[in-house]
Amino acid sequence: MIEPILTGLLVGSIHSGTPLLYATLSEVMSERAGIVNLGLEGIMLMGAVVGFATTALTGNAGLGVLAAALAGGLFNLFFGFLVITRRANQLASGLAMMFCGVGLSALLGVSFVGSKIKGLDEIRIPYLSDLPFAGPMFFNYDILVYLAGPIAVLIWWMLFSTRWGLTLRAVGENPSAAFAAGKNPYFVQYQALFIAGMLGGMAGAHLSIALAKTWQEWMTAGRGFIAVALVIFSKWHPLRAVFGSLLFGGAIALQLQMQAWGVPISPFLLDMLPYLLSLGVLAVWGGARRFEAPGSLGRVFQGTE
Amino acid sequence: MKTRRCAMLKIFGILAVLALVLGFSLPESALAQAKLKVGIIHIGSMTDGGYNQAHAEGIAVMKKNLPEVEVIEVENVPETADSERVMESMIKQGAKLIVAASFGYLDPALRVAKKYPDVKFVHPAGYKRAPNLTTYWASTPEAFYLMGIAAGKTTKTNKMGFVCALPVSFFLANVNALHLGARSVNPKVETRIVFTGTFLDPGKEATATNALLDQGCDVVGMIVDSPITVVQTAEKRGAYSVGYHYLGVQKFAPKGWISGVAFTWGGLYTRFAKQVMDGTWKSENILGSLASDMITLAPFGAAVPAEAIKMVSDTKKSFLDGKKEVFAGPIKDNKGAERVKAGEHWSMDNLGKMDWLAEGIIGQTK
Numbered sequence: 001m002i003e004p005i006l007t008g009l010l011v012g013s014i015h016s017g018t019p020l021l022y023a024t025l026s027e028v029m030s031e032r033a034g035i036v037n038l039g040l041e042g043i044m045l046m047g048a049v050v051g052f053a054t055t056a057l058t059g060n061a062g063l064g065v066l067a068a069a070l071a072g073g074l075f076n077l078f079f080g081f082l083v084i085t086r087r088a089n090q091l092a093s094g095l096a097m098m099f100c101g102v103g104l105s106a107l108l109g110v111s112f113v114g115s116k117i118k119g120l121d122e123i124r125i126p127y128l129s130d131l132p133f134a135g136p137m138f139f140n141y142d143i144l145v146y147l148a149g150p151i152a153v154l155i156w157w158m159l160f161s162t163r164w165g166l167t168l169r170a171v172g173e174n175p176s177a178a179f180a181a182g183k184n185p186y187f188v189q190y191q192a193l194f195i196a197g198m199l200g201g202m203a204g205a206h207l208s209i210a211l212a213k214t215w216q217e218w219m220t221a222g223r224g225f226i227a228v229a230l231v232i233f234s235k236w237h238p239l240r241a242v243f244g245s246l247l248f249g250g251a252i253a254l255q256l257q258m259q260a261w262g263v264p265i266s267p268f269l270l271d272m273l274p275y276l277l278s279l280g281v282l283a284v285w286g287g288a289r290r291f292e293a294p295g296s297l298g299r300v301f302q303g304t305e
Numbered sequence: 306m307k308t309r310r311c312a313m314l315k316i317f318g319i320l321a322v323l324a325l326v327l328g329f330s331l332p333e334s335a336l337a338q339a340k341l342k343v344g345i346i347h348i349g350s351m352t353d354g355g356y357n358q359a360h361a362e363g364i365a366v367m368k369k370n371l372p373e374v375e376v377i378e379v380e381n382v383p384e385t386a387d388s389e390r391v392m393e394s395m396i397k398q399g400a401k402l403i404v405a406a407s408f409g410y411l412d413p414a415l416r417v418a419k420k421y422p423d424v425k426f427v428h429p430a431g432y433k434r435a436p437n438l439t440t441y442w443a444s445t446p447e448a449f450y451l452m453g454i455a456a457g458k459t460t461k462t463n464k465m466g467f468v469c470a471l472p473v474s475f476f477l478a479n480v481n482a483l484h485l486g487a488r489s490v491n492p493k494v495e496t497r498i499v500f501t502g503t504f505l506d507p508g509k510e511a512t513a514t515n516a517l518l519d520q521g522c523d524v525v526g527m528i529v530d531s532p533i534t535v536v537q538t539a540e541k542r543g544a545y546s547v548g549y550h551y552l553g554v555q556k557f558a559p560k561g562w563i564s565g566v567a568f569t570w571g572g573l574y575t576r577f578a579k580q581v582m583d584g585t586w587k588s589e590n591i592l593g594s595l596a597s598d599m600i601t602l603a604p605f606g607a608a609v610p611a612e613a614i615k616m617v618s619d620t621k622k623s624f625l626d627g628k629k630e631v632f633a634g635p636i637k638d639n640k641g642a643e644r645v646k647a648g649e650h651w652s653m654d655n656l657g658k659m660d661w662l663a664e665g666i667i668g669q670t671k
Contacts, residue, residue: 008515008519012512012515012516015511016508106350106381109350110350113350113352114354114533207507211512212537213534214537216349216353216505216531218505219508221505221508257516257519259498259668260499260513260516260517260519260520267499267668271500271502
């Protein structure tokens, strides 16, 4: 009795947590380089629609994921042009990019609404997926789920163990100092935004070609903004982002599972569960530790002339 | 820095004005000599395989029946003051009949209707009217009851699941009807219901469907804007599905499709347009039923046993002959209270007060 409940809950959490994780990693990457990106929702939508369209046209979901990542990256470079080269306000540009992404994705997706695609299927790992208990729990997911954890580790390694990551974090803390050390903050920020855009695009692609296998206008339904909050929750750390997205995705899955179990609690109250849980965790964890936002987050680097 | 920001703001302002002008001044000359112009606004995409596509196909049928009618159709109009502007722009282009095809357009449509008394408005499922605004809907519980019969005969686990946007009385009535229909042929059936709290979040709909399938449900129904995600998720895990809104969803479930309740608005929209043209249009509240041309049952899938199909058509006949009621007592709710006494029935005019779930449905309404 307990096994199917646990399996359902875990699988549900991982499914709803995966797009959140990619999105949170995207935001961690850009905020570590000093750029708040409120346009994440728009990037996810661009990834979702381009990924879905590519899959529908070519029949190849892998190609769809690549196209989604590329679309997200390029779309974010445009944001980069605004906030890095044109030195526009990050919050305003981010919101503008969000609405632009909502509209543009709807426009691009018009002829794909209601299309049927094969999508990313679960990859069953030989032997492991046949294990009792652990098999269906851990070894029956699509490729984007399997990759999510390793990508989080990769980003953690890139940020904290490579010279490139050191430069990137230096730019996020104090771009003038990085500039004085002979680095080009603009170039570093562009790189960060491109990678962040790719991750955001993959977040959208997981929704449209793996989880729901459909394209609907604004189908991300606010996940881009939840991810922005999850970055603060995970204190700008890629590994804590894994925990944060799983917790939040888990709360979404838990409330739906609880309704299916028949738990006699109001569905309205259950729908608030993810947010209540976040509030609870923030209240418990909140104040005591050092605030770890990058020093120059949100500030526009004016150059040194 | 400051001057640059001001300049940017100006540019943004100019762009915004340009966008508004471009967006709301469509060319008029092309539509000059039509006998009637009909404007329709949709809340979502016309190809969503659900609610909006049903309305869009209705308009397409009307256009086919009445080639002399011109149509101005706009998708993705939010239920805000924007919808008023779009309706007014349609009227300025000469539209004399406006279809405000979403529940939330009711108040905007009433405001525009007051401003333009010579233009006729029609609104689906509205609960307020005006001298030039008609409301229309088709009651679906009978059709859901029939789906329940087919589902009750098809299920192997005797568990049905339902993904529902919100616990609204009309939706609860449909879920009750589906469940009662299933129980009428299979008393062992239980139904579990999950509310997603939103009409459009495919990711959440997939997770909700999985949660129901995890509990052993092998039939799922849904009331959300687009049935595609729920139907596909069920199909992938080898479960059956009952569709809603639009006839064409079957392609997403070649194996597990049972049937579906679909709205077919073509006949009604044709009548509206004709009435406006010959001056017989009047403000009324139209409630179609199974007997009308507004509700159609989708073709049955291969999984449904022949015996069930016969039972469905027999029961449909009893409904049409007035010999059977969907909510005929005795009916208890899932908390044990008697809601309909033996020998009585819950009237279809009273669906708006149905705030309970029938015995055997696992779920909370508030």
